[in-house]
Amino acid sequence: AQRVTQPEKLLSVFKGAPVELKCNYSYSGSPELFWYVQYSRQRLQLLLRHISRESIKGFTADLNKGETSFHLKKPFAQEEDSAMYYCALRSTGFQKLVFGTGTRLLVSP
Amino acid sequence: NAGVTQTPKFQVLKTGQSMTLQCAQDMNHNSMYWYRQDPGMGLRLIYYSASEGTTDKGEVPNGYNVSRLNKREFSLRLESAAPSQTSVYFCASSEGQEPNEKLFFGSGTQLSVL
Numbered sequence: 001a002q003r004v005t006q007p008e009k010l011l012s013v014f015k016g017a018p019v020e021l022k023c024n025y026s027y028s029g030s031p032e033l034f035w036y037v038q039y040s041r042q043r044l045q046l047l048l049r050h051i052s053r054e055s056i057k058g059f060t061a062d063l064n065k066g067e068t069s070f071h072l073k074k075p076f077a078q079e080e081d082s083a084m085y086y087c088a089l090r091s092t093g094f095q096k097l098v099f100g101t102g103t104r105l106l107v108s109p
Numbered sequence: 110n111a112g113v114t115q116t117p118k119f120q121v122l123k124t125g126q127s128m129t130l131q132c133a134q135d136m137n138h139n140s141m142y143w144y145r146q147d148p149g150m151g152l153r154l155i156y157y158s159a160s161e162g163t164t165d166k167g168e169v170p171n172g173y174n175v176s177r178l179n180k181r182e183f184s185l186r187l188e189s190a191a192p193s194q195t196s197v198y199f200c201a202s203s204e205g206q207e208p209n210e211k212l213f214f215g216s217g218t219q220l221s222v223l
Contacts, residue, residue, distance in 0.1 A: 009149065032208045044199065046211040047143075086151060090208050095210060096142070096167060101151035 002027050003102035004089050012106045013028045013077050021072040021103045024089030033070040033088045034097070035061055038084040039058075047072075047085070057081070111135050122190045122222045124174035129144050130185040130218050131198030134219060139205030141183035142212065143167075145196040159205060187200065190222045196222055 003026040012017055025031060035047040048056045050063040050070060061072045070087060086098040116131045134141065139160045144167075154167030156175040164175050172194060174186045183202075187194060193214040197219050200213040 006151075034211070036212075043216050044201075044214040049209055049211065051209045096154050096157050096165075098154070098168075099144075099152040101149060 002031075002089055002091055002098045004087050004098055006085075006087055006100035007011055008101050008103045009022045009101070010104045010106065012108065015079055015107055015109050016076050018076045019025055019072075019074045019081070019105065019107075021085050021105065023070045023072065023100060025068050025070065025087075025089050027068075027089060027091055028093055033061075033063055034088040034090070035059070035070075035072050036099070039087070040083070044086070057070075077105075079104060079107050079109060082107045113200055113213050113215035115167060115198075115218050118216065119219050120221070122187075122220065124222060125187050125192060126190050127186070129187075130198055130200070131182070132152065132184065132215060132221075133182045134200075134213070135181065135204040136202060136204075136213065137180070138202040138213070139179065139180070140203045142201040142203075142217055143173075143183070143185045144199045144201065145169065146199060147196050153186065157200075184217070190220075192222045194220065195222045196220060 006026045037047040038044045059074045086096050086102045089098045097099040113134045115119045121175040143155040146152050153169045158164045158177040161180045176184045197217050200215040
């Protein structure tokens with residue numbers, strides 16, 4: 001069965017500090033992994049996906065199949081990064097997207 | 110650009126009442142989804158529709174029914190609401206062609222069942 005684990009409910013950092021939001025998954029096949037973000041009073045939206053290997057708003061995420069992880073990283077956090085972050089997994093061939101429980105990132109000045 | 114539109118935005122029900130949450134998308138997407146969001150539990154899939162005319166159960170379908178009325182619309186019905194269904198409900202859509210495609214979300218419906 002597909003499962004996504006985000007072990008931290010809340011991550012609180014100061015502006016300019018590095019950030020790493022953890023995501024581990026369990027799936028035996030080849031997963032498609034995503035990070036979605038929900039800013040205050042905004043819709044849930046895609047932040048990045050592993051297949052794109054892109055950096056969005058300074059965030060990157062590398063798929064580590066050996067550790068079954070897809071951690072989200074940013075070297076210098078900004079206050080506007082404060083939001084709820086969800087890691088999500090879609091198994092190849094299936095339509096449904098399974099989400100983790102989310103991590104709230106709070107960046108203080 | 111409307112994207113995914115959900116109605117209503119807020120609703121309060123009494124236990125046992127019924128209601129339908131409406132969702133429409135104007136992006137000509139094939140796939141549509143209903144999720145519920147609860148504190149500490151993230152987003153859980155209730156039902157999804159891979160294409161017009163098909164619906165499938167997600168992780169938490171009990172107590173809900175869905176209708177894919179046409180390609181644009183995907184409604185979620187609570188036949189007899191229970192306090193455990195108090196949640197924020199999100200509708201989403203995607204093109205439905207590729208595993209790595211993104212979902213577009215509506216703004217949510219906050220439902221309270223007393």
